[in-house]
Amino acid sequence: MLVFWKENLVFLAVPKTGTTAIEGALGPKAAMVLRDPPTIKHAPIYRYRRFLKPFFVQAGGQEPETMAVVRDPIDWLGSWYRYRARADLDGHPNSTKDVSFDEFVLEYVKGKPEPFANVGSQAKFVCDGEGQIAVDHLFAYEDQDRLIAFLEQRLDVTLTLPRLNVSPPRAAVLSPAVEAKLRDKRAAEFEVWQAARQSS
Numbered sequence: 082m083l084v085f086w087k088e089n090l091v092f093l094a095v096p097k098t099g100t101t102a103i104e105g106a107l108g109p110k111a112a113m114v115l116r117d118p119p120t121i122k123h124a125p126i127y128r129y130r131r132f133l134k135p136f137f138v139q140a141g142g143q144e145p146e147t148m149a150v151v152r153d154p155i156d157w158l159g160s161w162y163r164y165r166a167r168a169d170l171d172g173h174p175n176s177t178k179d180v181s182f183d184e185f186v187l188e189y190v191k192g193k194p195e196p197f198a199n200v201g202s203q204a205k206f207v208c209d210g211e212g213q214i215a216v217d218h219l220f221a222y223e224d225q226d227r228l229i230a231f232l233e234q235r236l237d238v239t240l241t242l243p244r245l246n247v248s249p250p251r252a253a254v255l256s257p258a259v260e261a262k263l264r265d266k267r268a269a270e271f272e273v274w275q276a277a278r279q280s281s
Contacts, residue, residue, distance in 0.1 A: 082094050082113075082114075082115040082121065082122055082123075082124055082129075083103070083104060083107055083108070083111040083113070083114055083115075084111055084112050084113035084114075084115070084137070084145070085107075085110065085111055085112060085235075085236060086112035086113070086141065087112070088235055088236055089141075089143060089145050089146060090145060090146050090147075090148060090235060090236070091129065091133075091137070091145045091146070091147045091148070092107075092111075092147075092148055092149070093124065093125070093126060093129060093147055093148065093149040093206070093207070093216060094122055094123050094149075095123070095149050095150055095151060095152075095203055095206050095207070096123050096161075096200075096201065097152065097157055097160040097161055097164070097200075097248075098149075098150040098151060098152045098157070098203075098222050099150065099222060099242065100123075100150070102242045102243050103150075103232075103242065104116065105243055106240055106241065106242055106243065107232070107236065107238070107240070110236055110238060123206075125205060125206040125207070126147065126149070126206065126207055126208070126209065126215045126216055127205075127209065127210065127215075129147065130215070146217040146218065147215075147216045147217050147218070148216060148217065148218035148219070148220070148231075149206065149207050149216045149218075149219055149220070150219075150220045150221070150222050150228060150277075151203045151206075151207060151219065151220075151221065151222065151273055151274050151277050152203070152221070152222035152223070152274065153222070153223060153274055154203065154263070154267065154270040154271055154274055155255060155260065155263070156222075157203060157222075158182075158185070158186055158189060158200070158253075158263075159182065159253030160248050161200045161248075162177050162180075162182055162185045162251070162253050163177075163248035163250070163251045163253060164248040165177040165197060166178050166251050167248075174195070174196040174197060175196050175197050176197060177197050177198075180197060182252070182253045182254060182255060183255060183256050183259045185197070185198050186198075186255060186259050186260075186262075186263050187259060187262070189263075189267075190262060190263055190266040190267055202267075202269075202270065203270055203273060203274070204267075204269040204270050204272070204273045207219060207273060208269070208273065212269060214273060214276060218231065219273075219276065219277045219280060220277055220280075221274065221277040221278045223278070224277075224278065225242070229242065
């Protein structure tokens with residue numbers, strides 16, 4: 082999470098959406114960089130509203146605007162799948178080394194997935210308890226030009242995003258049947274991503 086106090090903007094870091102690169106580029110510009118522990122770095126909108134927003138409002142006398150980035154749900158899951166296949170997770174319950182992408186996604190759509198597929202929800206990250214998008218500015222990961230233009234204008238910077246925290250290469254292709262199940266069971270993920278794309 083990045084807090085730009087003078088610009089009245091809070092960047093909420095959805096995991097696996099390029100947030101490490103944004104943090105690396107904009108960290109020096111931010112008034113606050115919340116990078117540890119992960120529950121704070123990747124605090125979703127509901128947690129931000131409950132714990133941090135009241136403090137910021139009290140301290141600054143105004144309500145900061147929020148922004149976040151979401152990614153094509155299949156691509157997002159593919160990034161998690163590749164990331165958890167790295168060697169340092171060998172033998173760990175989170176490892177996807179010996180799991181196919183279909184198996185990973187089928188586990189993900191369960192009510193209580195096994196640890197290796199328990200990667201959260203982009204929709205829950207950016208939506209309120211009623212399922213409505215609750216961040217002020219939502220961007221699609223795939224539309225980097227719009228994201229960069231917004232940040233440059235809002236923060237008065239010239240921005241070049243490095244590639245950081247990139248997942249190791251690994252094929253991540255879904256079978257049609259599993260993709261259909263994902264779209265059915267996790268429709269909200271696709272709806273949020275489409276909303277971000279349509280706002281472009």
